[in-house]
Amino acid sequence: MKTLKDFNFQDKRALIRVDFNVPLNENFEVTDATRIVSAKPTIIKILEDGGSCVLMSHLGRPKGVQAEFSLKHIITKIEDVLGVEVKFAENCVGEEAEAMANALQPGEILLLENLRFHEEEKQGNLEFAEKLSKLGDIYVNDAFGTAHRAHASTTIVAQFFPEAKCFGHLLAKEIESIKKVLEDGEKPVLAILGGAKVSSKITVIENILDKVDHLIIGGGMTFTFVKAQGGSVGESICEDDKMELALDILKQAEAKGVKIHLPVDVVAANSFSNDADTQVVDVKSIPDGWQGLDAGPRSLENFDSVVNQSKTILWNGPLGVFEMETFSKGTIALGNSIAKSTKGGAFSLVGGGDSVAAVKQFGFENKVSYVSTGGGAMLESLEGKTLPGIAAILN
Ligand code: AMP
Numbered sequence: 001m002k003t004l005k006d007f008n009f010q011d012k013r014a015l016i017r018v019d020f021n022v023p024l025n026e027n028f029e030v031t032d033a034t035r036i037v038s039a040k041p042t043i044i045k046i047l048e049d050g051g052s053c054v055l056m057s058h059l060g061r062p063k064g065v066q067a068e069f070s071l072k073h074i075i076t077k078i079e080d081v082l083g084v085e086v087k088f089a090e091n092c093v094g095e096e097a098e099a100m101a102n103a104l105q106p107g108e109i110l111l112l113e114n115l116r117f118h119e120e121e122k123q124g125n126l127e128f129a130e131k132l133s134k135l136g137d138i139y140v141n142d143a144f145g146t147a148h149r150a151h152a153s154t155t156i157v158a159q160f161f162p163e164a165k166c167f168g169h170l171l172a173k174e175i176e177s178i179k180k181v182l183e184d185g186e187k188p189v190l191a192i193l194g195g196a197k198v199s200s201k202i203t204v205i206e207n208i209l210d211k212v213d214h215l216i217i218g219g220g221m222t223f224t225f226v227k228a229q230g231g232s233v234g235e236s237i238c239e240d241d242k243m244e245l246a247l248d249i250l251k252q253a254e255a256k257g258v259k260i261h262l263p264v265d266v267v268a269a270n271s272f273s274n275d276a277d278t279q280v281v282d283v284k285s286i287p288d289g290w291q292g293l294d295a296g297p298r299s300l301e302n303f304d305s306v307v308n309q310s311k312t313i314l315w316n317g318p319l320g321v322f323e324m325e326t327f328s329k330g331t332i333a334l335g336n337s338i339a340k341s342t343k344g345g346a347f348s349l350v351g352g353g354d355s356v357a358a359v360k361q362f363g364f365e366n367k368v369s370y371v372s373t374g375g376g377a378m379l380e381s382l383e384g385k386t387l388p389g390i391a392a393i394l395n
Pocket of ligand 1: 293
């Protein structure tokens with residue numbers, strides 16, 4: 001696996017695919033610069049080597065050229081984060097971009113306009129990728145968030161750099177973290193899967209059953225399992241058409257020696273609202289008209305003890321509707337358990353959309369070993385897929 005360490009960037013232009021798809025407010029100001037901060041170590045290492053950087057990214061989902069999706073809006077934030085002046089090419093390909101890239105001096109940075117202003121980017125168009133390839137001597141992919149897409153800048157462009165392509169620090173760290181959990185994890189290995197639906201996590205569950213010793217299933221997924229086993233789930237979210245599948249997962253887990261832990265009690269509410277009346281009930285006897293929206297105290301005690309015993313922990317998906325304070329306690333308690341176990345030496349990886357949001361919201365970000373920067377990319381990795389952006393560097 002080639003990383004930045006395998007290259008000396010002195011007098012070289014690095015063409016770096018970064019993920020600067022950052023959120024902007026109505027004044028086009030960056031409201032969360034995490035993705036820019038995450039790319040900093042790669043950029044700084046190249047500049048310190050005496051190289052220059054050509055940064056390429058998408059922003060949002062433009063249809064053709066749309067000013068509101070211009071990467072111009074984020075130049076000042078990038079300059080703030082890196083402490084280096086950033087030049088800007090109004091088009092990510094073409095003569096002007098090539099002239100600017102050619103004129104770069106060691107220590108300089110050029111940012112290209114939004115890749116997705118060209119539909120060829122998402123199409124993975126070969127000629128477009130070739131045009132991009134003219135802008136650098138070494139291709140560096142540091143964008144985990146788009147590594148599951150075979151787009152021109154994330155995958156196709158790599159073939160124009162057969163000997164001169166590598167992973168940036170961020171992408172290398174993502175790959176190592178996933179490997180540390182799914183392949184080299186110190187036992188016992190625990191996966192915690194929460195979130196809304198069995199259907200969106202099924203491939204993940206099936207893949208990780210071969211890799212883990214314990215599996216905690218929480219969140220809305222719980223009720224499909226409980227109902228399939230004959231419990232009453234009231235108005236709780238439940239996928240009736242996935243009950244067979246749930247039973248099959250339980251069977252597979254037993255055959256593979258994986259211990260499954262489901263909530264035994266839940267915080268039930270009489271409506272899907274922060275101000276609903278609530279009661280703690282047995283997970284198998286939720287009254288009609290009530291729905292389970294968070295894990296209950298006995299469940300949390302059980303989960304805490306499983307987390308405490310584990311040496312490797314993967315967490316994807318909240319235990320309850322954490323967006324509402326009333327139903328956030330389970331997710332917070334689980335975060336605390338994972339933080340405690342991490343402090344005691346366990347390796348913990350948090351990944352995939354909503355659990356990352358929860359970890360940030362409740363301040364656990366620095367108390368776990370690694371928080372992944374990719375939602376879809378993380379899920380596809382957990383499903384056991386080889387991501388095209390990663391394969392393009394490896395092959
Ligand atoms: P996912 O994107 O599949 O990880 O799902 C995350 C969403 O699951 C969050 O928005 C949570 O509010 C939701 N969720 C978690 N627990 C429940 C539950 N018991 N009932 C309904 N939604 C839930």
